[in-house]
Amino acid sequence: MLKLEDVLITQGDFRMQADFTLEVGRKYAVIGPSGAGKSTLLGALCGFVPLAAGRMYWEERDISNAAPNARPMTMLFQDNNLFPHLSVLQNVGLGLRPDLRLTAQERETVENALSRVDLSNFATAKPGTLSGGQQSRVALARVLVQARPLVLLDEPFAALGPALRNEMLDVVRDTVAQTGAAMVMVTHAPEDVRRIADEVIFVEGGRAHAPRPAAALMDDPPPELRAYLG
Amino acid sequence: MAQGAVAIDRTAINSKTGISAALFVLALILLALGAVISRAEVGAGLGPSDWAAVRFTVLQAACSAVVSVFLAIPVARALARRRFIGRAALVTLLGAPFILPVIVAVLGLLAVFGRSGWLNAALEAVGLPTVSIYGFHGVVLAHVFFNMPLATRLLLQGWQTVPSERLRLVAQLRLTPRAIFRAVELPMLAQVVPGALALVFVICLTSFAVALTLGGGPRATTIELAIYQAFRFDFDLGRAAVLSVVQLVLAGSMALIALWLVPVVRVGGGLDRVMPRWDARSGLQLVMDGCVIALAALFLLVPLAAVIWRGLLGLPQMPAEVYAAAGTSISIAVTSILVLLVLALPMAGWIAGRKGGAVETIGLLGLSASPLMIGTGWFIVINPIADPFDFTLLVTILVNAMMALPFALRILVPPMRDAVAQYERLSAILGISGWRLWRVVLLPRLRAQIGFAAGLTGALSMGDLGVIALFADPEQATLPLQMVRLMGAYRMDAAAGAALVLLALSLGIFWICDKGGRWRAEA
Incomplete structure (x- = not known):
């Protein structure tokens, strides 16, 4: 489990507090108004934004100052999740070997992951030749081979149409189910929350609130969440 | 919602190597400067002759x-404002003088404007007095x-910054061309011209090869050429050093001034875009533009x-020396790259x-430090x-790499x-991270620009006539130097052949x- 202890994140005038615990194998949605700091929260979890105060623990280990790739997590960004000059196979392989020197066994792992996202025939293709949905699936195949206990998603499907986005959410759900990972996903859409999330982290007013069960929260939102959902 | 850019605490690229490289360049320049x-x-x-050189340098550059x-x-x-077949080729041609060896261009100009060139042959044929390319106007011509x-490319960039809405507006108002x-x-x-003037002025201040071939004598010697002569003919290191300091102060201060004025030179493409224009459709304007374009193309x-x-x-x-010199030039160019x-x-x-x-200034130092000054400085050190x-x-x-x-x-930046x-x-x-970041991400991402920068460096080194003229002994020569020697011996045919090879x-x-x-580079 990931534990945030009296965490304070500051960026210029922006301040956000967080104090909660994320459990393995659960799926969390992060929702809140624009500019409330949803992406910043994920950046802090992942090590891109330094903590101004407080500590962060994975199991018993203090990871407050660990480098992004030394943390037990991986992240999909809003864009630039793939290197356009590398093949699909290489892009996924980077999840195992950051120097691209794959052993035969690692290569097989990558090919398995590609077949699980239905991209077996695209191993040698460059991302630029793929559709938006296929590109998202390549990134998800990399998440599969990385097999980190925590997967962070910063609206990676925002540019996709509704049908494709739902399809991707299902692939995500299968992916984290296969690796047993916890998932934290930033989203704008209440229907995404209902589709995939077990719990909701509501970010608003300089605070990332502790996770609450999704269904109950969405059915009976507190006043500030009601104001956001409209 | 992106919450602006998420601030990044750690920089991915290790700055130690970059700082070392910058310090190395700085040390090379400062060492030469200190020695001088x-x-x-x-x-x-x-x-008095030194003052004449200063005056000539500033005057010809201006x-x-x-x-x-x-x-x-x-x-x-x-x-x-014109669209025509071959426009893209002409715009590309405008970039060519940048990678054209100076000495080759000088030979071309001599063939056209020289003593027995095509222009004088034509003038003689109709009974007019001939012109001489040597001296002040020859240097300016080159x-x-x-x-x-x-300058045309810089101004063309300026024209393309004019919003097309404004052109549409003037078309509606039916304004006259004037x-x-x-x-x-x-x-x-008014915004672009001062920068273009400053850039050309600074470039011409450190002119050496043109002055060496078309100038010379007490009335047409640049400071750079005076350094060479003091060094090479009189072996007067003290005087070469004084002139180097003068050159550095002059070119350095001008380069600093120019930095404020010079627009960002877009070296890549992008000038092919033709803006739709609704004005200047009348016959006279069309004929004038046609003549201007034709004359410019002919001049080049x-x-x-x-x-x-x-x-x-x-x-x-x-x-046979030409082939040996060509081999030397190739290996110098490749190593310089x-x-x-x-x-x-x-x-x-x-x-x-x-x-x-601010760090880019270190790179620009190379521009103000003249090759001959650095050469003189290192000679004194070594x-x-x-x-x-x-x-x-x-x-x-x-020196080639630094230039x-x-x-x-x-x-690249x-x-x-x-x-x-x-x-x-x-x-x-x-x-x-580290070397892997370069291998997996940065080098492949920058392949096209690395190739372009390498190509420019290769072409500049291949055609360079600077330090080599200062240092070379009779057995050693690059192709440009060999050309100058052939021209000096009035073997113009052999020099012309060498020019074509170069x-x-x-x-x-x-x-x-x-x-x-760019080969098979993915976007």
């Missing part, structure tokens, strides 16, 4: 700048040949055609990781320890910034690097 200052006999001051830029205005204007195209010029084009020119193409024509005739006359990349890539990475652009002539090739290679550094940084901005977080999360090598190395960088 230590030998300069301040009490001796400048003699004149070259004014003529180049004011000739460029109608050319850029015509190119900006500088205009090189810098008018550069009114359009005053309302739209003059304000734009005829000397080049002369080089090729004379060169083909001269190829059989070439002595390698040295440049080793210096420029880490520096670009370091600069891209920082917010301000002389007590070893025979400086043993270091000719090493010094030439280092190309400002351009390389301008080419912007895409490096983009690559870092786009892929820094993805690389961090995947644990791609032209092919310069364009060839540029083409190979540039194409190699």
Whole structure:
């Protein structure tokens, strides 16, 4: 489990507090108004934004100052999740070997992951030749081979149409189910929350609130969440 | 919602290598400068001929700048508002003088404007007095040949910044061409012209090869040429040192002033875009633009055609030394490319990781420090320890790389910034750092620009006539130096053949690097 202890994140005038615990194998949605700091929260979890105060623990280990790739997590960004000059196979392989020197066994792992996202025939293709949905699936195949206990998603499907986005959410759900990972996903859409999330982290007013069960929260939102959902 | 850019605490690119490279360049320049200052006999001051050199340098640079830029205005204007077959080729041709060896162009100009050139032959045929290309106006002519195209490209950029809404507006108002010029084009020119003037002025201040071949004598000697003469003919290191200091102060201060004025030179494409224009459709304007474009194209193409024509005739006359010199030039050019990349890539990475652009100044120092000043400085440094002539090739290679550094940084830094901005977080999360970051991300992302920078460096080194003229002993020569020797011995046919070989090598190395960088590159 990931534990945030009296965490304070500051960026210029922006301040956000967080104090909660994320459990393995659960799926969390992060929702809140624009500019409330949803992406910043994920950046802090992942090590891109330094903590101004407080500590962060994975199991018993203090990871407050660990480098992004030394943390037990991986992240999909809003864009630039793939290197356009590398093949699909290489892009996924980077999840195992950051120097691209794959052993035969690692290569097989990558090919398995590609077949699980239905991209077996695209191993040698460059991302630029793929559709938006296929590109998202390549990134998800990399998440599969990385097999980190925590997967962070910063609206990676925002540019996709509704049908494709739902399809991707299902692939995500299968992916984290296969690796047993916890998932934290930033989203704008209440229907995404209902589709995939077990719990909701509501970010608003300089605070990332502790996770609450999704269904109950969405059915009976507190006043500030009601104001956001409209 | 993106919450602006998420601040990144750790910079992906290790800045140590970049800082070391920058310090190395700085040390090379400062070492030369220190040596020169230590030998300069301040009490001796400048003699009358030195003052003449200073006056000539400033005067010819000012004149070259004014003529180049004011000739460029109608050319850029015509190119900006006309669409015709071959326009893209002509715009590309405007970039060619940059990679054209100076000495080759001089030979082309001599073939057209020289004593027995085509122009004088025509003048004689109709009974008019002939003209001489040597001296002040010859130097200016050669500088205009090189810098008018550069100025045209700069001004063309200016024209393309004019919003098309404004052109639509003037079309609706049915303004006369003169009114359009005053309302739209003059304000734009007022912004762009000072920068173009400053850039050409600075470039012409450190002119050496042109002055060596077309100038000379007490009335047409640049400071750079005076350094060479003091060094080479009189072996007066003290005087060469004084002149080097003068050159550095003059060119350095002007380069600093120019930094404020010079617009960002877009070296890549992008000038092919034709803006829709609704004005200037009348017959007179059309004829004028056509004439301007034709004259500009002839001014560039005829000397080049002369080089090729004379060169083909001269190829059989070439002595064996030409081939040896060509071999030396090729190896110098290739090594210069390698040295440049080793210096420029880490520096670009370091600069891209920082917010301000202050570091780019170090690269620009190379522009204000003249090759001959650095050569003189290192000669003074090496002389007590070893025979400086043993270091000719090493010094030439280092100076070539340093001269190309400002351009390389301008080419490499912007895409490096983009690559870092786009892929820094993805690389961090995947644990791609250090050398792996270069191998997996940065080098492949920047392939096209690396190829372009390498090509420019190769072409510049291939055609360079600077330090090598200072250092070379009779057995050693690069191809440009060999050409000068052949011309000095009045073996013009052999020199023309060598010019053609040099032209092919310069364009060839540029083409190979540039194409190699873009070959099968994915967007």
